[in-house]
Amino acid sequence: MSGSNKNQLILGFPEYREPAQQLASHVGIPYRDIELHRFPDGESKIRLPDSLPKKVIICRSLDNPNRKLVELALAAATARELGASELILVAPYLCYMRQDKAFHAGEAISQRIIGRQLAQWFDVVVTVDPHLHRVHKLSEVIPNRSTVTLTAARPIADFLSKTYDHPLLIGPDEESEQWVAAVAQMQGLEYVIGRKQRMDDYSVKITLPGSRCTARDLILLDDIASTGRTLESTAVALQAYKPASISAVVTHALFVNDALERLKNAGITQIWSTNSIPHSTNVIPLTELLGAALKYR
């Protein structure tokens, strides 16, 4: 990173304090909390340290994004007023990446609109495994700003080496193929890829070449688990082939509502995630990955 680390500051929102502190410690940049108060009427009050260096790194993942986006706007504008001239967002989980076109006429293309807002507030956006589909580059989503797109493939591959002896990796759908293949290659593992049909917000159908799964330790890999229906349907489909075990690893542990319970009920005995989104399943820190990106800049 250019300049002395003393001339930089990492700020974390309360719910992301622990990963942000670990990152700060790893890269040797001072850390401070962003103070957040919620008024009874639903408004948020933000307070930053009263003097800031020129380079400020704000850390917050954008799961459950609406409230967090407004608070991020307040923090970014206030950081500018307090003297920050280079403002970096570290958001391992980026929101609104899936609405990347108007599926019906008149629909908001939220990815583009939110991306432009982030571009207004920040000079640099650092993220991990963004769920990009039709738009392939984050730089198209967040225009005229530096974007750093990291993948958790390496930390996940390193973690997998400590689990089963020669597990079979399962990518639930075509979208996951490139990423699952990369993880498999890093550890010399085999993988299979399913085919997914989404029926609605809460249900999907998975088709898999299952005969290779019999008596194997299976590890399902996906970038994100939201309702968990994809992993659940995949696990249910796999049970028919009598595997030795089924586990799952995701980068972004959203796990809304009763997702975790349903995954357990579907026979997934172990569920692991990176700490992109703070969650009880976090076992894979992104500290080194994010730290390298900050050091490289």
Add this chain to the structure above:
Amino acid sequence: MSGSNKNQLILGFPEYREPAQQLASHVGIPYRDIELHRFPDGESKIRLPDSLPKKVIICRSLDNPNRKLVELALAAATARELGASELILVAPYLCYMRQDKAFHAGEAISQRIIGRQLAQWFDVVVTVDPHLHRVHKLSEVIPNRSTVTLTAARPIADFLSKTYDHPLLIGPDEESEQWVAAVAQMQGLEYVIGRKQRMDDYSVKITLPGSRCTARDLILLDDIASTGRTLESTAVALQAYKPASISAVVTHALFVNDALERLKNAGITQIWSTNSIPHSTNVIPLTELLGAALKYR
């Protein structure tokens, strides 16, 4: 309003549909819903009619604002993409008007930051009784845009004439004086003004010249009731003077948590509000007030 009403469209968010439809009907402009879907992960999907006229009026009050602000940004940007060149926000209740300075070093001046965002999204902002304190004009909050600041004094005064015979109006604090005086003058009524000290988010202390209140029908007036502590403390202080009755009227009925129950317990027998924020206490429509503002433009 310039141009034919057929070349304009009023759009309402679902929770504000009824007032928006009444407004549309009153001014003779077609009305359409903004479709709003919430995904399980907390993201929002917005859909507008697939073709829009050049002049579009979006209606939504901004109570519980964070989620609503993000959805408003999605709607405004999408309206532009669908061809709207003049975009008007009708938000009878505007959010973040109270954090108008850094009370402690490092605090976000949310009023200014949110005001600038609204200025980015809309050409015109129409609102009612904004809670402005140290910044006196909405045009300073929402820079370089047309702002229309209405007051509910007239519709409230008209409503009061149908309640008690010569009630005594009570303004709980100095901030309310000008506004309470205006309402009183419209109906030739007397009023008294209290003095308020805010202790924290949830408690205030009110001092009143109470001797004039004995045996009178009292009507408390305020622009906004959030936790209701101001009205509650005022009513409690007034009880000592044995009034005939205590009622309350507010423009903006936030009434968070158990506010309404506490107000009843404090001896306020009737609570009325304008329909700025849809609420069970709404009895005073703002239709004509807002309609006149739209016609005048």
